[in-house]
Amino acid sequence: MLVIFHLSALADGDEVLVIIKDYEFIPEQVIIIEGQTVRWENQEKRQYHSVWFQALGEDEPEDYLFPDDSYERTFDTSGNFPYRCGPHPEMLGSVIVTE
Secondary structure, X not given: OOOEEEOOOOOOOOEEEEEXXXXXXXXXXXXXXXXXXXXXXXXXXOOOEOOEOHHHOOOOOOOOEOOXXXXXXXXXXXXXXXXXXXXXXXXXXXXXXXX
C-alpha cells in the first residue's frame, strides 16, 4: 500500500517522521521542501533495518537500525531520492524534495 505524506507547507527545518514497522517504511513516500529533515525510527520488536540511498551511489550503511534506533537526514537540494532497506530489498521508499 502506498501512503504519501506531504509536508511542503511546513517551514524549513521541520522534521518529518518515517516509521519502520512490519517490514515497511510508513509512509512509503514523503514530500518535503528543501532544508527539511527526515527521521526514520525502527519500531520493530526484534528486526534490524537500514536506510540505503543506493541510487545515489552511496555504500550500504554499516550501522543497522535496531529496534528503537533512529536515523536522520537533511535534504538541501530538490529531487527524488529513492531508498531501500539493505537487508530487506523489498522494502522501498522515497523522499521527494521540492523548492
